[in-house]
Structures are given as structure tokens and as C-alpha cells.
Amino acid sequence: MVIVGRPNVGKSTLFNRFLGSQVAIVEDQPGITRDRFEREVEWTGKRFNLVDTGGWMPDGDELDAKVSLQVEEAARTADLVLFIVDTAVGVTDDDEAIAMWLRRVSCPVIVVSNKIDSDRREADKWDFMMLGFGEPVPVSALHGRKSGDLLDTILEKIDAHDVVEEVVSTDRRQSGTPRVSIVGRPNVGKSTLFNRLVGEDRSITHDMPGTTRDAIDTLVETPDGPIMFVDTAGMRRKSKVDDSAEYYSFVRALRAVDESDVAILVIDALEGITNQDQRLAERIDAAGCPVLVVLNKWEMLDAEQRDYIDTEMVRKLYFIGDAPILKMSALTGKGVHRLVPILQDSIETYHKRVPTKDVNRVIAEAQQKHPAGGGSRVLYALQGASDPPTFTLFVNRELPQPYLRYLERCIREKFEFGSTPIKMRVRKRAD
8 A cells, every 4th residue: 555645734743643653764854765665564453555655746957857757666576555644725726636546556545645734624625636546535644633533444445456465473573584684875876775685765765865764675586585675875974964854864774783683884986984984893893793794886997096995994994804895887787797696695694503512612722722811711611692602601710802702713714604794692600
């Protein structure tokens, strides 16, 4: 089911109301939502997919036209369209234009007369009968008034199409599907890479920084199983975030990293590794998930520039260790085919568990080869968690930090953890 309408009529507000949380970015200005944003909605024990879209503005600038094409594509593939109109403004030329192309879409349409926050305003809904889709459903998305009635109407419409399912689990993260977030500075090619990976123009791409607002996720079937790819907004320095919509985009991009199994850091090879790229890499490293670096637009560099970028990678991103580095072109697709197999290896390593006996054998060999000194000794060790792999060492006294790093290196090399972050916890035996 898809929500459509002209800009600033309350589409994202209604989307958030149905989900019961502030998922889509809402701001009192047009053009905040640009990409299609899909989530599952549950109502009275049933669930259905709901898609929020940007405002339909085909006569706007180039970016507005791309947003409008996304809206039209979403409507063409929908089982039901919610056509949101602004009751406070009344019928506009844009509303009539939307109604005209919706009549060519072979699916049911419900006109939702939004911003009706009292009984005396309900008579205003009849003005929208002229759109030709029957009686409008009155609602106040902001205050939640009659949103339950609207959900009942939606279920009645789509039950006949077998679109509704009994609720089993609405959280894909609980299903074990790995999540891969695509992060980077604005305008480095994240959405282009995202679209290349999912096989369609799922995110809007434009040469204006800040085109992507929300974190957009899409489930992709690969030969080794499904992967949830998450396209995020370009992350700038906090001091450069100059409006509330961009701030919430920044926060949600950070949240996407925190919830990911792997993060793809996209760097514009033409611009080189910037200070902001370094900070983003540090943020990913702090989140504890593996990072895969993509040097985008690589084909546009000459030999000297490529040597320089290789040197800068070692100098500026040394702290990410042996993280895989892919040199590719998201625009042409050159080199993109190598990304998914490497992602699968990183995901498997991130979830890897090592038997306790093997951990203790490696620790014992390491201590025998190089004792800690000062009477410090590891008595017992185990892997207490994965995602990321976390090892707990039970000791008779505190271990020097250099020795702890030595033990971590032994574990990493023996069990082939590669660039996956490892956490080491030390517990001292009670005297």
C-alpha cells in the first residue's frame, strides 16, 4: 500500500501515526521526504506493507521530477493507494493532476481528507468527491483522530486481495537477516551504489548533496541468502548540520550504523580521504561492526592519483586494520560484483563463535610462548558473545594493555577474524 499526495499534506505524519513512532522525518516544509520509505504496519492482528513517498511535483526542478517518478512507480506496483489531501487548503490543481494519473493506475484508491481535527470540519471532506474516488475518509494524522477508522477501511479494501497477513514478526532484524548500511559523506555515490546493489532506482540520486533524507532499506536476495541493504543520508560534521531535517537524517544514519552487521564506507576517490571520512570510519569502528571501504569513481583516476590514494589509505585509515578495500565505479557497475561475496564473508565472521576449548588452547600457547610477566596469568577464557565477537579472560591479576593486545592478535590470527572488531574483557579472580 502506498501513500501519495502533493507536498506538505501530511503523508509522513500519517505514516508515522500508523507505525506508532517517529520513523519518517517530518518537518513543516515541503520536500522533506524524497525516497520511497517502506515499513510493516500491524492492526488488529493483521499486517501489511506501507510505503511513504515524496510529494508529487512533476513540474518542479530536476530533483522534484525524480521524486515524482518515484511516486508514480510506487503507485503502479501498489495494491492500494492512499491519496492524501489537505482539507484546510481544499482541492488544488495538483490534487486534480494526481487524480488524473491515478485513474490510469489499476488499483483501488482511498482519498484521505487530512487535517480534520473536529466534527464540525468533517463537512469539508465532501469537496474532494470531485476527484472521482468516492467518499473521502476524514482523519487528523497529527492528532490521530479517526486513524483507527481509516485503518479499518484499509483492511476492508485489501483483505479481498490477500495482501494482509497474520502477524508473525514485523522486525526483520529478529529474523536473522543481516543488515548492511551504506554510509559516507554527502554526494560520494552512496545511493548510486545502493541502487546498483538492489537492481533498481530505489533511492533518488542527484548531484546535489543531501538528496537522501531517511535511511532507506531494501531486502535483496543473493546466491548466499538475503541481505538488507540500508542507504543512509550523507553525514557531515555536526557543526555543519544546519536544519532540523538534516539533523534527524544524521541521527538516523548513525542509528543505522549501530544496528548493522557490516558498514560500507563509501569514499569519493577523486576527492581523496578527507577528515570527515576519517571521523566516519572512527564512528563505525566504535559501533563494533566490520567495515568495508569502497573507493568510488576509481576509474577516473590516473596512475599517480591511484598511488597517492593507496598511500593515504594506509596513513589516514590505519586504525581499521585489514578491512577490505574495493576500488569500483558505482555509476558504471565496474567492480561491484566483487562486493557481495566479501560482505558475506564479513557477516559470517561477525557472527562466528569459537568453542571454549579452542580459545583456551590458543591462550595457553600464547602464554607459553610469551608470558605476561609480573605473575599475571590468564586462568580461563571463553567467547561470551558474538556480533561482535567478545572474549572474556579470567585472570589472577591485571594484564598489561600491550599483553592484552598481543592475546587479541593471537585470537584474531588463529581463528581468522580478519578485520572484524573483537572485544576483550578481563575479569580478575576474587581473592
